[in-house]
Amino acid sequence: MIKQEPLKIALVGNPNLGKTTLFNKLCGLKQHTGNYPGVTVDKKKGEFIRSNKKYVVTDLPGINSLYPTSKDEELVVKYLMNQQSNDFPDKIVLMLSALNLKRNLYLYEQIRDLNIPMVVAVNMVDVGAKRGVFVDIEQLKAKLDVPVVQISAKSGEGFDELFSYLNQPLKISERPQLYIQQEDQEYLKKFADVRAEKNLYINFLRLTDVSLEADKSHKDAFIEGNNLNVRSWKKNASILRYKHIKSYLNDVLTIDKAKATDFTSRIDRILLHPVFGYLIFLAIIFLIFQSIFWIADYPMGWIESLFEQIQVSLTALLPEGYLSRLVTEGLVPGIGGVVIFIPQISILFFFFSILEESGYMSRIVYLTDRLMQGFGMSGKSIVPLISGMACAIPAIMSARTIENSRERLITILVTPLLTCSARIPVYVLLIALIVPDKDIGIFNQQGLALMAMYLLGVLMTFIVAFILKNIMKPTYKSYLLMEMPEYLTPGIKNVLISMWTNVKSFIWNAGKIIVATTIVLFVLVTNGGEDFKNAESIVTENYPELSEEELENKIASYEQENSYLGTIGKAIEPAIAPLGYDWKIGIALISSLAAREVFVGTISVIYSVGSEEILPIRDRLKAEINPKTGLPAFSFATCISLLLFYAFSLQCMSTVAVTYKETKSLKWTLLQFGYMTLLAYFMALIAFQLLK
Structure with missing residues (x-):
């Protein structure tokens, strides 16, 4: 019998660290998505019970730093700063990756100064070792002076130690201000006294970022009245933090490429090749669409026969009347006409989930960046565009990660041209009427026709984007900065959970x-x-x-x-x-x-x-x-x-x-x-x- 209040946990970290994998591993199917109050930014929540204790977990969008450059980053920063909120977590799990420790530690150093009870979870230490990257967890624990555990988000290794820390009282006390020059600290304390905010770093963030301060007139008056250069503060803070990280990084991180057994670099030479990379990408997409017809053929036939039998049985069982006709001539054919396409939609989501879990989706972003720039978008646009092949709604919402407002707007305006899963029932029905269900060699003719419809959507997307690019003039040039995750064998449980979540959403909404x-x-x-x-x-x-x-x-x-x-x-x-x-x-x-x-x-x-x-x-x-x-x-x-x-x-x-x-x-x-x-x-x- 669980009587105590659930422990609220927030997962925080840079993008592509395995945060969502950890979330799925912990919560399984007991999760849901919603929006932050008043905005359309995804908030994933889940719950689970471990050792007779209930946990409620919030999987926050990945952020690069507490200096937000996109809408989802801004909301995460505000969430972490609002420690009086009822939704604020009791503890946070801050994820680091052994593969990108220096960059991840920059976010840790910022969040450390918010004084939120936290446990640092270092993921993919075993993967790092294969690449000649070795992390000394004990040294890292000593240098950070917070609980540090080594985990594998995919296998669950290290979870016992993680939960032992989460169930202990954790207090993170304020430390010396490493992020601001000595001569400017008095101004920061003065601003803190005026705002009645005890945490100095929260005040620093409010002063240096226009999007984080509600009372902008008061802030502007304070800056002008004291003749402060807060842009310089922000720049210097980054320099000071990296200087501090450098002081201990060599003690916790060793890189010896001679000991690497690195598969990722070798395979990337092929998958990221300027010619072969695109050909392989197209071949993968082609095989997915062939599979949609090839694999789904039998289950679609079973569902079709099932609904025919249901209609026959109900017609015989129900008494004659208007309501009986509504069921047999209305509801059964109407619902059955769409349910029959669930196998094909499931296959599409299944393969998209594999691309994401394996780390290949990030390669697609990198590979297509130069191409996207020619059409007024960026490599980051490819994620909403590919997501648009599942559903345009979350795809458009995911465009908020694109920092450049022009590229983001163009991406939003063209994304619905991509063939979404809702079009599949329409396409499959119409293609079946005019294209024979026969093979050309090893390829199914209807599968080829379906892929042609997808390619048509892609072609029109780029044509419209090119037109918009020439109408909407750029204000500044953007650059793609991203980390390549390690290739991983997709966890079948995570893939199935992701597939089921999307299919369930389709079934429920449709x-x-x-x-x-x-x-x-x-x-x-x-x-x-x-x-x-x-x-x-x-x-x-x-x-x-x-x-x-x-x-x-x-x-x-x-x-x-x-x-x-x-x-x-x-x-x-x-x-x-x-x-x-x-x-x-x-x-x-x-x-x-x-x-x-x-x-x-x-x-x-x-x-x-x-x-x-x-x-x-x-x-x-x-x-x-x-x-x-x-x-x-x-x-x-x-x-x-x-x-x-x-x-x-x-x-x-x-x-x-x-x-x-x-x-x-x-x-x-x-x-x-x-x-x-x-x-x-x-x-x-x-x-x-x-x-x-």
């Missing part, structure tokens, strides 16, 4: 929208005005020569066209007819404004209502005939038009909302929605008119 949309659509398509109510008598009178089966089909079609949903669809049909779409496709386009994948659910509902045949949605669409032209409703030209429309349109309103939150600009939000909508419409129009 599921809510699809259920709500399905109910609304079903009500609209099964109700209407006088023509709808009198459909049977009108059709029977006008088509007396039809057989009983043909008459039933004609009545069902007439009811749909004259339902409330059909009336809405007919109203927008003139605008979309030049693209090759009828009113039913138009309704699916409108409903998918909530989320792109809703297109499939909507189509499934529209073509299932009133039909006694239980068929997979692909077979229904192949058999559908446009009553006006007598041609297939989903012809080659129409499917290509739809593929292009969904490749370029900004159909997801959540993406619009997050763009506005991140840019704080209605102008840029409307520009993004407007240019993507016009691009989608005219590309679809041209394609259909050329191919029809």
